[in-house]
Amino acid sequence: MSNLPTELKYAKSHEWARDEGDGTITVGITDHAQDQLGDLVFVDLPEEGDSVDAGTDCAVVESVKAASDIYTPASGEIVAVNTALADSPELVNASAFGDGWLFKVKMSDPSELDNLLDADGYQAVAAAEEH
Amino acid sequence: MLIQEQSREGRRASSQAPLQQVGQLSIPARFRRRSQPALPEVSEMQVVRHYTRLSQKNFSIDTHFYPLGSCTMKYNPRGCNTLAMLPGFLGRHPEAPENHSQGFLACMHDLQESLKEITGMRAVCLSPAAGSQGEFAGVAMIRAYHDARGDTARSEILVPDAAHGTNPASAVMCGYKVREIPTGPEGDIDVDALRQALGPQTAGIMLTNPSTLGVFDRCIGEIAGLVHEAGGLLYYDGANLNAILGKVRPGDMGFDVIHINLHKTFSTPHGGGGPGAGPVGVSARLEPYLPVPMVQKEGDSYRWLTEQDRPDSIGRLSAFAGNAGILLRAFVYARMLGRDGMARVAEYSTLNANYMLKKLQKAGFEAAYPNRRATHEFIITLRREARALGVNTMDYAKRLLDYGFHAPTTYFPLLVPECLLIEPTESEDKDTLDAFIEALITIEEEAESDPELVKGAPHTLPVKRLDDVRAARELDLAWKPGAE
Numbered sequence: 001m002s003n004l005p006t007e008l009k010y011a012k013s014h015e016w017a018r019d020e021g022d023g024t025i026t027v028g029i030t031d032h033a034q035d036q037l038g039d040l041v042f043v044d045l046p047e048e049g050d051s052v053d054a055g056t057d058c059a060v061v062e063s064v065k066a067a068s069d070i071y072t073p074a075s076g077e078i079v080a081v082n083t084a085l086a087d088s089p090e091l092v093n094a095s096a097f098g099d100g101w102l103f104k105v106k107m108s109d110p111s112e113l114d115n116l117l118d119a120d121g122y123q124a125v126a127a128a129e130e131h
Numbered sequence: 132m133l134i135q136e137q138s139r140e141g142r143r144a145s146s147q148a149p150l151q152q153v154g155q156l157s158i159p160a161r162f163r164r165r166s167q168p169a170l171p172e173v174s175e176m177q178v179v180r181h182y183t184r185l186s187q188k189n190f191s192i193d194t195h196f197y198p199l200g201s202c203t204m205k206y207n208p209r210g211c212n213t214l215a216m217l218p219g220f221l222g223r224h225p226e227a228p229e230n231h232s233q234g235f236l237a238c239m240h241d242l243q244e245s246l247k248e249i250t251g252m253r254a255v256c257l258s259p260a261a262g263s264q265g266e267f268a269g270v271a272m273i274r275a276y277h278d279a280r281g282d283t284a285r286s287e288i289l290v291p292d293a294a295h296g297t298n299p300a301s302a303v304m305c306g307y308k309v310r311e312i313p314t315g316p317e318g319d320i321d322v323d324a325l326r327q328a329l330g331p332q333t334a335g336i337m338l339t340n341p342s343t344l345g346v347f348d349r350c351i352g353e354i355a356g357l358v359h360e361a362g363g364l365l366y367y368d369g370a371n372l373n374a375i376l377g378k379v380r381p382g383d384m385g386f387d388v389i390h391i392n393l394h395k396t397f398s399t400p401h402g403g404g405g406p407g408a409g410p411v412g413v414s415a416r417l418e419p420y421l422p423v424p425m426v427q428k429e430g431d432s433y434r435w436l437t438e439q440d441r442p443d444s445i446g447r448l449s450a451f452a453g454n455a456g457i458l459l460r461a462f463v464y465a466r467m468l469g470r471d472g473m474a475r476v477a478e479y480s481t482l483n484a485n486y487m488l489k490k491l492q493k494a495g496f497e498a499a500y501p502n503r504r505a506t507h508e509f510i511i512t513l514r515r516e517a518r519a520l521g522v523n524t525m526d527y528a529k530r531l532l533d534y535g536f537h538a539p540t541t542y543f544p545l546l547v548p549e550c551l552l553i554e555p556t557e558s559e560d561k562d563t564l565d566a567f568i569e570a571l572i573t574i575e576e577e578a579e580s581d582p583e584l585v586k587g588a589p590h591t592l593p594v595k596r597l598d599d600v601r602a603a604r605e606l607d608l609a610w611k612p613g614a615e
Contacts, residue, residue: 039600
């Protein structure tokens with residue numbers, strides 16, 4: 001976990017959020033999360049236009065080991081989803097912080113981002129799980 | 132090779148299939164198919180050989196030790212099959228009138244009564260055709276109960292994080308939101324977290340006790356009190372009933388509704404994924420909502436209870452009355468064991484599990500809950516091996532196949548990393564348990580001396596390590612004519 005991007009915000013439930021500066025965030029799962037899940041075989045994403053509440057499940061990632069709910073870190077409207085994942089779920093394994101992003105949310109309350117962890121805070125959470 | 136690939140045009144089993152087309156003319160033209168079905172054209176002997184070979188490639192309880200945790204793969208006594216296949220049972224049509232079915236109905240009534248006694252519930256319906264359908268029926272009854280009282284604000288079902296995945300699925304199927312309750316360090320439910328989650332929105336809680344962690348929840352009395360106080364009901368998932376058979380009754384623990392997996396605890400065959408039977412039992416307050424049909428004894432005769440008798444029933448779950456052949460096998464099993472035999476099942480299955488746990492701990496394996504006595508199953512975690520040797524639980528499981536053992540349940544429950552959930556059942560003798568333990572110890576040595584050997588397993592079976600990722604990404608499930 002040495003290469004945890006410091007510009008991102010993190011949720012305890014292993015999602016990351018990147019503030020795009022235009023009122024939207026991009027959401028994905030962390031490299032630690034994809035590593036724990038193993039090879040992904042299916043990603044179920046929300047629909048564009050869906051409205052979502054912070055902390056509620058709005059996507060599912062499935063590996064051969066387990067299916068995991070993905071919780072949106074902030075409330076708002078889904079404005080984009082990563083359609084490439086339909087055919088290539090392995091992008092999440094290969095590039096959790098990059099091409100493997102899941103969806104973008106137009107935030108209704110940007111202050112919700114303050115509830116998230118920074119890289120150090122998340123690192124501690126992930127390390128505690130691994131003990 | 133698929134049986135379709137053995138097909139050759141015009142080949143047939145002429146002693147089995149009549150040459151002349153029969154019966155077609157009575158089917159109205161619009162219902163007749165216009166093309167021939169794509170069935171393989173093979174001889175009778177080809178069919179026999181094909182399926183016999185397939186069955187020989189399989190692991191089954193009749194050929195191998197099968198300690199698949201939470202599945203209770205115990206011996207299926209041949210006597211149960213023999214009696215369930217008496218001509219009077221086999222030839223009985225499900226539409227046969229009640230006065231021609233008194234023997235069958237008497238058996239079903241007796242099974243209902245036995246299950247009531249075993250579980251401590253007020254009434255039992257046998258008709259759910261699987262554990263999952265029993266769960267659905269159970270949660271539907273919880274919903275019917277709250278709705279009948281006008282208590283419609285109850286929107287949540289609580290489910291511990293150790294639960295079988297079917298529990299949250301059943302709750303969602305019945306329109307509930309699921310709230311997860313965490314587990315404490317010793318495997319019991321976190322009662323403080325439960326207290327905080329309970330409220331006027333709570334419809335009920337779904338519990339397995341003993342839980343999937345292989346321990347008995349010691350707080351069950353307190354949990355039942357808290358849930359009832361909040362106006363919720365308690366659902367008992369009967370997956371692990373084997374551990375407490377004849378010892379403790381879910382009804383006495385405070386549960387309002389239970390499903391029983393007859394294909395686990397009552398030893399009906401289920402190695403092929405079914406058919407199952409998931410009878411439901413309920414406390415007095417849920418009795419009006421039980422599914423139909425049920426069997427009632429009136430004087431010396433028996434009859435079906437239907438919607439007319441039970442207007443508040445949640446209704447029918449399947450055609451007729453569930454899997455009759457499976458219910459009959461369970462009935463025979465229950466009668467063969469009797470009351471004393473039930474308790475012996477719990478004692479020996481628990482003894483076998485604890486014996487294996489202690490021996491494996493002595494050999495250096497890490498128990499997930501070392502301070503707890505195991506129930507009929509237990510968990511070891513191979514997280515140390517996975518980290519130190521790079522050999523994980525799946526590798527151990529595959530290597531066990533080489534040694535002639537079906538693997539235990541792997542990576543479930545999700546709470547315990549790199550886990551094996553081991554359930555020996557009461558059927559196995561000490562020699563078999565020792566041989567399995569020896570195999571695990573040998574694999575541990577191999578993992579240290581030659582990790583690639585374990586990672587590449589199985590080596591001795593007709594099918595080697597499968598590419599499960601590719602299989603899931605590129606689904607290939609159905610044979611199509613002309614496809615190679």
